[in-house]
Amino acid sequence: MAILGGTGNIGEGLVVRFAAETSHTIIVGSRDASKAADRANEYESRLTNHGIEQTIDHADNTTAAGDADIIVLAIPPHHVGDTIEELVDQEVLTGQLLISSVVGMQGDELGLHFDPPSVGSVTELVAERAPASTATAGVFHNLATDRLADLDADFDVDTLVVATDEEVRQQVIALVNELARIRALSAGPLANVAEVESVTPLVITIAGYNDNRHDVGVRFT
Numbered sequence: 001m002a003i004l005g006g007t008g009n010i011g012e013g014l015v016v017r018f019a020a021e022t023s024h025t026i027i028v029g030s031r032d033a034s035k036a037a038d039r040a041n042e043y044e045s046r047l048t049n050h051g052i053e054q055t056i057d058h059a060d061n062t063t064a065a066g067d068a069d070i071i072v073l074a075i076p077p078h079h080v081g082d083t084i085e086e087l088v089d090q091e092v093l094t095g096q097l098l099i100s101s102v103v104g105m106q107g108d109e110l111g112l113h114f115d116p117p118s119v120g121s122v123t124e125l126v127a128e129r130a131p132a133s134t135a136t137a138g139v140f141h142n143l144a145t146d147r148l149a150d151l152d153a154d155f156d157v158d159t160l161v162v163a164t165d166e167e168v169r170q171q172v173i174a175l176v177n178e179l180a181r182i183r184a185l186s187a188g189p190l191a192n193v194a195e196v197e198s199v200t201p202l203v204i205t206i207a208g209y210n211d212n213r214h215d216v217g218v219r220f221t
Helices: 009-021 033-049 061-066 077-089 122-129 145-149 166-176 190-197 199-209
Strands: 002-004 026-030 056-060 070-073 097-100 105-108 111-114 135-138 157-163 182-189
Touching (some): 002 009, 009 026, 009 033, 026 033, 033 056, 061 077, 097 122, 111 199, 122 135, 135 190, 157 190
Parallel strands (some): 002 026, 026 056, 157 182
Antiparallel strands (some): 105 111
16 A cells, blocks of 8 residues: 555554554655655654554655555645656556545635635546546545544544445445544545535634644544
């Protein structure tokens, strides 16, 4: 599993969670290969401090994607289009599962607001730019990044899965449910992903307006 943008906030959480709780080989991807190496070493040390001996690989984004069967995008939204085009140009998208956790947002003095690309959502942009044969999904959008990265944190949250078809959705749901504290729920096809992504700025804004809600998440009961 390659986590592109594995040096950022959501990327950090996904790396340490999947490394700590699953048997997947994890590759930290970054535009800067040396930064990926530094963060991978840092994550390994953190896992060791929790009694978990796990090797975390590292590479530039293109190399990481080419070496993985699952690619998770955890990069800033304004880099998504260029990143996918680079992966296509380098012919490294060869049947992997491509997952986006990215949300377009803009902030002002009132809070954060959903700011999607013209196609309606970042996940749909990924699907549009990727080869037609690439299985594309969106998940991990509404998670509190600090709590996700804290291996001592006690939390119980849901994440919504959208994908190109039901088979891909079930594959992603099974992947997410390997994690101990996150439950995956189907939200249908990619046409529904804008509604899912738009919850992220709402969650962050709620956290900003309420004391003791810094790590607020979503649970459907």
